[in-house]
Amino acid sequence: MKDCTAGLVPPEPEWDGQLTPLRLQTCVLRASEAPQASGEIINVATGGRISLNQLFYAMRDLVGGALEPVYAESRKGDVRDSQADIRKAKALLGYEPVVSFEDGLARTIAWYRSSRAATPA
Numbered sequence: 001m002k003d004c005t006a007g008l009v010p011p012e013p014e015w016d017g018q019l020t021p022l023r024l025q026t027c028v029l030r031a032s033e034a035p036q037a038s039g040e041i042i043n044v045a046t047g048g049r050i051s052l053n054q055l056f057y058a059m060r061d062l063v064g065g066a067l068e069p070v071y072a073e074s075r076k077g078d079v080r081d082s083q084a085d086i087r088k089a090k091a092l093l094g095y096e097p098v099v100s101f102e103d104g105l106a107r108t109i110a111w112y113r114s115s116r117a118a119t120p121a
Contacts (some may be wrong), residue, residue, distance in 0.1 A: 037092045045084035046097045
């Protein structure tokens with residue numbers, strides 16, 4: 001199983017960004033059906049590292065902004081480096097990332113924009 005929503009959610013060509021909550025919910029349901037996953041904390045992520053600068057510039061480019069980041073001294077408790085370990089998701093659920101960070105971010109922004117447009121002020 002490459003996509004934990006395989007067979008339960010419309011295939012990728014029909015995916016329009018609004019299924020993000022449905023895909024997440026379906027992954028959770030699949031995990032609940034895997035007896036070996038009971039009580040486990042399972043990360044679902046890309047399996048790669050993305051720096052805060054990469055995230056900032058990718059988001060800025062996708063929304064068409066022109067801001068520059070403002071840097072300051074680290075604060076107590078700041079985490080310098082972090083990466084979600086998806087080995088458990090692979091082992092217990094057969095999970096493999098099917099959407100890149102960049103594509104997922106673009107879809108998330110598109111979903112957010114369409115949701116905001118559909119919500120009356």
